[in-house]
Amino acid sequence: MDEPITEQVKALRAFNRSYTRSTGLLEPYLDSALSLTEVRVLYELAHRAQSAASEIGRELGLDTGYLSRILKRFEARGWLQRHSSPADGRQQDLRLTPAGHAAFAPLQQKSRDAARALLERLPAAERVELVDAMAKVQRLLAPPAASAAARPRTAVLREPRPGDMGWVVQQHGELYAREYGLDARFEALVADIAARFVRNFQPGWERCWIAELDGERVGSVFLARKSATVAQLRLLILAPAARGMGLGGRLTDECLAFARTRGYRKMVLWTHSCLTAARSIYAARGFVLTKSEPYEDFGQSLVGETWELKL
Known part of the structure; x- marks a missing residue:
């Protein structure tokens, strides 16, 4: 590996360590018994009227078996309902129950409060600078799209x-x-x-x-x-x-x-x-x-x- 890319890899890893420490990702996520992945699955379910497990798996890049186990745990807690898809009887549509939404809502607010607390440490001008920098990182690391219409x-x-x-x-x-x-x-x-x-x-x-x-x-x-x-x-x-x-x-x-x-x-x-x-x-x-x-x-x-x- 040549010297410039070696140093860039080190810089990226240092950024990852700093970011996870600042945002508390190394602690129990949002003081809940759920893992970060489980909360992300809850997020996807809460913000879709209904969806198939395959859609959530693609969105989050999750192994099918791992996602299936998470969904079964949610179902056992009364957070998730399954319905046969009217478009394809071989698939099941997933939908959060009212109990699932009630479980997700405080996690959503805790996440927003934590982000607010992190940003409030900075002066207003530096907050704008940080948000612009994050948007640039997101844009540069986004997977290439086949066309403008396909971009997220x-x-x-x-x-x-x-x-x-x-x-x-x-x-x-x-x-x-x-x-x-x-x-x-x-x-x-x-x-x-x-x-x-x-x-x-x-x-x-x-x-x-x-x-x-x-x-x-x-x-x-x-x-x-x-x-x-x-x-x-x-x-x-x-x-x-x-x-x-x-x-x-x-x-x-x-x-x-x-x-x-x-x-x-x-x-x-x-x-x-x-x-x-x-x-x-x-x-x-x-x-x-x-x-x-x-x-x-x-x-x-x-x-x-x-x-x-x-x-």
């Missing part, structure tokens, strides 16, 4: 920045008008909700997440404090171009994880019966429909629904 897409959830609230209002106005025929009064309602959230924001008890795909805003969700024990999920939305990737589930999971770590006992939300994709996300995580009421507003005949989940 980068989805992130972040805190809101100036201009995001206007985007949230615009997206609700445009999408609900186009897909459900709601008039401008609905956009006004969303603008009022967003304005009150910003004006009355309670740090430590409320959060907003903005979803980005390849650097473009594609979704949002808000967690508002309804009472000392009740949190309210609001303004969950996903642009059409980002649907089918599990981002709606990720946004919902962030709300649930945050609510549980803050000691809320219940989460509530209000939605419409026509929002079938959102209702599927809520039902999969154990939300229960507690009230359904027809009404006339926004230029349409609608059915409003209240859903609740005990945390």
